[in-house]
Amino acid sequence: MEYIFTLLHVVMAIINFYSTNGTLCSLQGEPSYPKLSKxxxxxxxxxFPFHRTWENTDMSYMVKPSPLDCISVDFRTFQFSQSLIFAIEEINNSSSLLPGVLLGYKIYDTCTSTAMGVRMAMALVNGNENSTLNEPCSKPISxxxxxxxxxxxxxxxSFLRTIPSDYYQSRALAEMVKEFGWTWVGAIRRDDDYGNSGMAAFTEAAEQLGICLEYSFSFFRTYSQEKVLRIIQHIKSSTSRVIVAFVTYNDLEILLNVFYEHNxxxxxxxxxxxWISDSTVARLDKHKILQGAIGLAIPNTTVTGLKEFILDIYPLKTAGSAIFTEFWExxxxxxxxxxxxxVDTTVCTGQEKLSGIENAFTDLSLMPIFTNVYKAVYAVAHTLHDLLGCKQTCSTKKQPDPLTPICCFDYSIKCEQCYEDYWSNQYRNECVKKEIEFLSYEETMGILLTAVSIIGAFMTIIIAIIFFKFKNTPIVKANNSELSFLLLFSLALCFLCSLTFIGQPSEWSCVLRHTAFGITFVLCISCVLGKTIVVLMAFRATLPGSNVMKWFGPPQQRLSVLAFTLIQVLICVVWLTTSPPFPFKNLKHYKEKIILECQLGSAIGFWAVLGYIGLLALLCFVLAFLARKLPDKFNEAKFITFSMLIFCAVWITFIPAYVSSPGKFTVAVEIFAILASSFGLLFCIFLPKCYIIIHKPEMNTKKQIMGKVPVK
Incomplete structure (x- = not known):
């Protein structure tokens, strides 16, 4: 921000420490005096800019210009200065930080003028507010x-920060714009270091992310009307509908008025x-021009007593009477x-109360920013504390200056590499055991997946019991009861095989989880494929002179299921023989923790298992799709089509999710795919039949199944 993170934080790090001795440069021009001091x-x-602007003066360059006549008190600035004073008073009352040292302060008014701000900074850094002709000041000031x-x-x-640079905010803004898919944007920046440097970093990051800037205009509140009008005309004629504004709320007040004037x-x-989190901007935006604006804000923090101190304005009276009087009025x-x-002017009594007043001073929505001022003072105080407590520990050839102490440090550092299973602690002086991560039964995700697996197996068993109880009814017989029971058995195994993926990986669990998954799912899909072929054959068997069912009767159905499953068994045997899965410690994904996982061994074996399942599922889907237009009374093919659609969709989305998921989430994704596809098969194929068996027994007749009853 223009003044919160700029003039204040730089100059607060510039301390007039024992400056009465020594030769320093002096400033030319009129003397500068602090508005608040102790x-x-x-x-x-x-x-701080205690005023938002100044009255224009005649700059003829013929005579020395008169000092700025500051106008328009800015209440926000008094909140910031109160934060600074609060921190200093708190430090002075502390027995542990800077004991025996009394901190004072000098707070200057820049009048929102960059030139005045530099002058004030020079006055502070040189410890001299008076104007004398001396050698020029040469220290670089920011x-x-x-x-x-x-x-x-x-x-x-010698510059030290008390807050990160705008480089990070600029990149974050670019990434946020990219996240929303806005690749054609415009930009407005404040015409100073804050806006120009920040927008330069944003432009660089935007180009890397594929974001194009249609325009990037600089703006300052002192721009002429003609210059502002040219900017407005460019914006109106542009095609981009997104504006990135690297400005302050003072600039935005002027921009909002101009935008409203030109509709x-x-x-x-x-x-x-x-400006994005400043409630003042919301009050200024009476015409809803900024409605829906988004941006980055400083995280909210709390300092005990700061809010009350800011609103207690009476201490300011003793710190600076002139500015206090203007502020009070x-x-x-x-x-x-x-x-x-x-005649109509109200007389101040000096005893007015803040209660009942609502303005920028009583609004404390910018408390996170006030806290940054507070933390900046503490950063300087801790630096001073360490500096004053520093003792000379090494010999010097030259007698040190007894006045800003010399510290000498002799570091004897011996670096040792931690073992693979260990990680250095936060102080980098000890190796600590890395955290071990795997999907366990004790954590929430493991418990939920276990519960869903057991529920799925239990539901499968319940459906099998229902089918067994009503095995002599037409709907069970018509849907090939033998394949149905075998399918239910394989589905129960599918649900239960997901449990092998949970828990600490071991040699037997790594081998079991992939082979059990591959074989049970092929058994399941083989049953569905057999049912699909039965549907097609049964329909053709009803045609005159057709005896096709003798070629795919129960013996052939069992043989097909066995043959399809044996192929998967053979694939798994080759996989386990050549390069089986094994437990593995992944030390590369995270430096601070170990991921226990099952290494595939042969990736070809794993994808061969998945590929064979996918091939059978695709074949089953194609056959069911071809049979989808059979008579409505015989709608088994439609249910199989739906189940295969779900099955294929789950496993197609599984592949990118599996590849991109880190650590234990890789296992969780695989379990989710197993459970989702199993539930899809169970619900699509068996729930409609269970509904008819239990709730519509009148439809469970041979005439209904054969479609001989006329539709009502």
């Missing part, structure tokens, strides 16, 4: 602490943390000194 042993500096450019240590060797609506806005819309011509 004496202390060490002074922490803060720079006024944007989130700018990626400050990461260049060759230019800014520009219907755009999808994507925003930075500089703007907050309560009154005047301490009323001129005679201002």
């Amino acid at each position: 004496d202390g042993d060490i002074i922490v500096g803060g720079i 006024h944007y602490s989130t700018c990626e450019c400050l990461s260049d240590k060759s230019k800014y060797p 520009i609506t219907g755009y999808q806005w994507v925003g930075t943390e500089g 703007a907050l309560f819309n009154c005047k301490f000194t009323v001129q005679n011509d201002l």
